Amino acid sequence: MIKTNGAMGSFQPSPFRSNFWIRGGHLQTILSIRPESASGLSPRSHFVEVSDGDRIILHEDSPPGNEEGAPCVMFVHGLSGCYSSPYMQRFALRFLKRGFRVFRVDMRGCGAGAEYADHLTHAGRSQDLMDAMNYIATKYKHTELFIAGISLGGAQLLRAVGRVGACLEQAPTWFPRLKKVAAVAPPIDLIRCSDHMQKLKLRLYNYYFIRSLLQRLPKRLQSNAAFQKEMQLPRPRTLRELDDRFTAPLSGFKDAMDYYQKTSSNQVTAKINVPTLVLASRDDPIVPSGCFTEDPSIWSKTTHVMLTEKGGHAGYIGPKNICWMDEIIEQWLVGSAP
Numbered sequence: 506m507i508k509t510n511g512a513m514g515s516f517q518p519s520p521f522r523s524n525f526w527i528r529g530g531h532l533q534t535i536l537s538i539r540p541e542s543a544s545g546l547s548p549r550s551h552f553v554e555v556s557d558g559d560r561i562i563l564h565e566d567s568p569p570g571n572e573e574g575a576p577c578v579m580f581v582h583g584l585s586g587c588y589s590s591p592y593m594q595r596f597a598l599r600f601l602k603r604g605f606r607v608f609r610v611d612m613r614g615c616g617a618g619a620e621y622a623d624h625l626t627h628a629g630r631s632q633d634l635m636d637a638m639n640y641i642a643t644k645y646k647h648t649e650l651f652i653a654g655i656s657l658g659g660a661q662l663l664r665a666v667g668r669v670g671a672c673l674e675q676a677p678t679w680f681p682r683l684k685k686v687a688a689v690a691p692p693i694d695l696i697r698c699s700d701h702m703q704k705l706k707l708r709l710y711n712y713y714f715i716r717s718l719l720q721r722l723p724k725r726l727q728s729n730a731a732f733q734k735e736m737q738l739p740r741p742r743t744l745r746e747l748d749d750r751f752t753a754p755l756s757g758f759k760d761a762m763d764y765y766q767k768t769s770s771n772q773v774t775a776k777i778n779v780p781t782l783v784l785a786s787r788d789d790p791i792v793p794s795g796c797f798t799e800d801p802s803i804w805s806k807t808t809h810v811m812l813t814e815k816g817g818h819a820g821y822i823g824p825k826n827i828c829w830m831d832e833i834i835e836q837w838l839v840g841s842a843p
Contacts, residue, residue, distance in 0.1 A: 516782075518836055521813050521829045524822045530788030533817025537828075538591060546597055548588075548609065550617065553640045555633045560621040562611040563637055564588045566597050568604045577641050578651040578838065579608040581634060581658030583819065585717040587616025592655055592819065595831050603839055606645065610637055610658070614723030622723040627752050628657060628695055629768030631665035635677065642679035650679065651838045652686045655819050656792075659688030659783075660770045666781065667773030670805070687782040687834050690789055690819045693774060693803075694796045695765035699745045701793045710791060711743045718747065731755065771796070771803050781808040782837045784830065786816035 527536055548564035555561055568575050580596050582588065588609035597607045611618040612626035613633065626633070634652070642650060654662035666686055668674045692698040702711060719740070726732055731754060741747040748761035758764040783804075787794045797810055804810060811833075813821075821830035 516809070516837060518811070518833050521816055521821055522823055523815050524824055524826060527820075527822045528815075530786065530790045530815070530817040530820075533786075533788070533815070533820030533822055534790055536822060537817065537820040540591060545601075546594060548597075551640065552621070553637050555613070555630075555636050557624050559613050559624055560618065561613055561633055561637060562588070562616070562618045562621070563640065564609040564611070564617070566601055566607045566609075568601050568606060572604075573645070574648055575604055575606045575645075576649040576651065576839075577606045577608065577645055578653070579610060579634075579638060579641060581610045581652070581654035581662060582612065582615070583656030583658055585714055585721075586655070586658075587611050589616060592828070592831070595828060596653065596834065599831055599835055600839075603835070605651075605839070606648070608637070608641055610634070612658075614726065615721065619721065619724055623725045623729075625723070625726065625752055625756055626657075627756055627764070627768065628660050628664070628692070628770070629756075629764070631661045631668060631770075632674070634658075634661055634665045635669075635674070638683070639677055639679065642677070642682065648682070650683045652683070653688070653834050653838065654686075654691065655689045656691065659691030660693055662686055663688050663691055663693060663774055663777065663781070663783070664768070664770035666779050667770060667775075667777045670776035670778040671773045673773070683779055685780045685782070685838050687784070687837050689784045689830060689834070690786070690792050691770065691783065692792050692796075693769060693771040695769045696762070697796055698792055699748070699761065699765060702744050702791070707790065708742070714744055715741055715747050726755070729755065774803050774808065775805050777805040777808050779807060781805075782834075783808060783810045784813075784833060785811070786813045786818070786821075788815055789818045791818045 548566045551563040552560045588611045593609050613622040669676050753764040823829045
């Protein structure tokens with residue numbers, strides 16, 4: 506079952522049906538990170554200057570014919586992802602076939618960008634996405650622009666367009682060319698998500714994220730005295746403890762609560778003025794579905810919220826292991842597949 510918010514117009518997606526053998530939010534979530542083949546992708550890398558002297562990387566794949574006027578789409582990964590995450594590769598291949606020029610982001614210190622950042626990525630790095638889009642829009646001056654983000658990337662994206670709509674950031678000259686955006690399972694309320702992740706039954710997810718994040722911290726950051734001091738202590742057991750000890754102080758916030766209060770995207774989602782799709786699932790074990798439903802006033806008239814009963818956290822593995830999420834993002838951004 507799909508519940509929607511906003512006028513969906515001609516966008517009428519088919520309902521999600523789980524793979525018979527992959528039922529429940531946990532299985533959908535865990536199996537969504539299975540490896541994918543990158544066959545057919547040979548991206549060019551572009552460095553983008555962001556704040557504090559850091560650089561992020563855009564990985565560009567050109568469509569057949571490499572037409573100058575091809576529309577551009579940028580994909581943004583989640584907390585423990587990078588440009589080569591399974592869903593990032595699937596999106597790239599799918600949109601290349603539709604004639605799009607595809608850009609996949611490596612956030613600060615992630616993927617191929619591990620050597621080029623002194624600072625952490627986090628939910629408040631929405632300006633990084635605007636800087637990346639500015640690079641794309643400047644390079645391809647007359648093309649239509651689209652963006653989709655998964656999980657943390659989706660929260661950053663909603664914050665970016667919401668801040669422009671709220672006049673907290675000046676709209677860039679290319680902003681009218683931004684036709685549609687999409688966010689899947691975005692943690693829009695960081696306090697609520699953090700409270701949820703404190704549950705004992707979710708410690709495995711905490712362990713996975715903490716282990717992944719500590720292993721892939723920007724290498725230049727690891728020489729930071731404050732970081733080295735914290736690493737002498739026992740490893741954090743929850744994401745809130747990680748944010749209290751690492752994310753917040755290393756990013757200029759007083760503590761985890763200060764970080765959550767200042768960067769949660771639900772503070773500006775009511776001001777989004779770009780056609781936007783938010784896709785989430787009731788059985789997501791990481792982001793509580795109440796974030797999307799309990800206060801309808803957080804959504805603008807241009808935002809369409811789709812809440813499915815099943816799907817996990819950006820899983821949506823359907824029959825024959827086909828990812829329904831990919832089809833929905835394609836349908837939203839560019840219309841039904843031919």
